[in-house]
Amino acid sequence: MSQDQKKQLEQQLWNIANTLRGKMDADEFRDYILGFIFYKYLSEKMELSANKILDESGESIRYTQIKENTEEGLQYLNAIKEETIESLGFFLKPTELFSQIAARGGQISDENEDEEATEDSFILGDLAAVLQNIEQSTAGTDSEDDFNKLFEDLDLTSTKLGRTEKDKNKLISKVLGHLNKIDFELEKIDSDILGDAYEYLIGQFASGAGKKAGEFYTPQEVSKVLSKIVTTGKTKLRSVYDPTCGSGSLLLRVAKEVKDVAYFYGQELNRTTYNLARMNMIMHDVHYSKFDIKQEDTLERPQHIDERFEAIVANPPFSTQWSANTLFLTDDRFSQYGKLAPGSKADFAFIQHMIYQLHDNGTMAVVMPHGVLFRGGAEGHIRQFLIEDCNYLDAVIGLPASIFYGTSIPTCILVFKKCRENPDDILFIDASQHFEKIKTQNVLNAEHIDKIVDTYRHRMAEEKYSYVAPLSEVKENDYNLNIPRYVDTFEAEEAIDLAEIAQKLKAVDASMAEIDQTIAGFCEELGIDTPF
Structure with missing residues (x-):
């Protein structure tokens, strides 16, 4: 698929998404459209896999031709189910495929607004049952956790879809009908094409979701910087982890920078976003056996605490609250520091959590608000301990303001390593003035990204952009990491x-x-x- 075709697919999906725009808020119709696209994807994967099994068995019949209510049909289905549960992680009967449901709903024409739905064209009940059956087909299998309650946000009874059952049925039928006209061509295209189109939709929703966007999406440009940093010098990764994974986009971005990631780990507090992350993984053709996404509070109840990760990337919620319970002083993640991050600002608590789970040969890159660079009290104590006692901080990178959806505050990237190649200094990069302005959003283009990454990888010092600070200088500054202390960007005004x-x-x-x-x-x- 060419770039033009890819863009055309993205635009087609976005146009279909807008069918629901007038009915509900952006974050609400996001859940419906992404859920329906995911259902269509699963159906096409199921049909392809089933037809392949039939071909390899020497059968001339196609999957959609199997009669489910006959003894012969049931034999086919049982054999196919056993194989697809193992290979795909789920199962759909022929009558449960997206194309079959959409075709039934399509019996209502767009032109006749008063047309009554026949018994066969009323699909809401059957659609809800199909989505539930997908989840139930995994019960007791290795993929059960990855599909459990995956479609719970698709409430087909919501009045937001329409005032009456007829109205709801008509709207959903229309959306499914439009989607059914698009052939995802899963047997022809690279798996990333459809996954990237899905990612594009997530990004489009984020751009219009205001502060809520930060709950589930990191701008692709920032994701690229983080991903390129943690994969520096590596072509394969045993593991990558994001403790606040949102939609999973950041984890998937890391995979684009290497030939293979053996396993993806993530944790997410928001239930809806957690579901989106699992869908996003599967849409990018990540096998269910290669990812483990959990839904829980990472600081209070970490789900992968015994694991150590080769790469860690994260964009935690900025300065969010946490319990800061004194019991955490006996938690191995925090105990050696002697102090806890304040309850009103959990930034350093996330950093401590991630460092605890970082492998000795791993790299961690995390987005933080600028306050972590200079705030005092317990945060100043933790910052000093990380530098003076642990010597884990490798680089500080200042980003432009207004680069994240929903907030205009300037941010930074902190890079940590437990075994640093350059243990005697810390690299400071001030990229805050290097961006492209698009409407009200500041954006890093390819040139800006390459400059940041190249400067980091080659540890270059450049006037008014980057500086390699000896640890002695950081100590003289009382472990204050405020970037202007190290990178002088002052521009003298022309003499008058x-x-x-x-x-x-x-x-x-x-x-x-x-x-x-x-x-x-x-x-x-x-x-x-x-x-x-």
């Missing part, structure tokens, strides 16, 4: 020639005197007083 300015003022005065005389002449001719 006062004598030249004085001459210009004299010329202005002379010109005003001439104008006054002209006005006085006009006033005399008119026989009126002058205004001055």
Whole structure:
């Protein structure tokens, strides 16, 4: 698939999404459209897999031709189910496929608004049952956790879809009908094509979701910087982890920078976003056996605490609250520091959690608000411990303001390593003035991203952009990491020639005197007083 075809697919999906736009808020119709696309994807995967099994068995029948209510049909289905549960992690009967449900709903025409739905064209009940059956087909299998309650946000009884059952059925039928016209061509295209189109939709929803966007999406440009940093010098990763994974986009971005990621780990507090992350993984053709996404509070109840990760990336919620319970002083993640991050700002608690789970040969890159660089109290104590006692901080990268959806505050990337190649210094990069402005959003283009990554990888010092600070200098600054202390971006203003300015003022005065005389002449001719 060419780039033009890819863009066309993205636009088609976005246009279909807008079918629901007038009915509900962006974050609500997001859940419906992404859920329906995911259902269509699962159906096409199921049909392809089933037809392949039939071909390999020497059968001439197609999956959709199997009669489910016959003894022969049941034998086919049982054999196919056993194989697809193992290979795909789920199962759909022929009548449960997206194309079959959409075709039934399509019996209602768009032109006749008053047309009544026949018993066969009323699909809401069957659609709800199908989505539930997908989840139930995994019960007791290795993929059960990855599909459990995956479609719970698709409430087909919601009045937001329509006032009456007829209205709801008509709207859903219309959306499914439009989606059914698009062939995902899963047997032809690279798996990333459809996954990237899905990612595009998530990004589009994020751009219009205001502060809520930060709950589930990191801008792709920032994701690229984080991903390129943690994969520096590596072509394969045993594991990658995001403790606040949102939609899973950041984890998937890391995979694009290497040949293979053996396993993906993530944790997410928001239930809806957690469901989206699992869908996103599967849409990118990540096998259910290669990812483990959990839904829980990462700081209070970490789900992968015994694991150590080769790469960690994260964009935690900025300065969010946490319990800061004194019991955490005995928690191995926090105990060695002697102090806990304040309850009103959990930034360092996330950092401590991630460092605890970082493998000795791993790299961690995390987005943080600038306050972590200089705030005092317990945060200052933890910051000093990380640098002076642990020597884990490898780099500090300042990003432009207004680069994240829903907030205009400037942010930074902190890079940590337990076994640093350059243990005697810390690299500071000030990329805050290097961006492209698009409407109200600041964006990093490819040139900006490459400059940040190249500067990090080669540890280059560049006037007004980057500086390699000896640890002794950081100590002299009392472990304050505020970037202007290390990277001087001051631009001297051009010298002003006062004598030249004085001459210009004299010329202005002379010109005003001439104008006054002209006005006085006009006033005399008119026989009126002058205004001055």
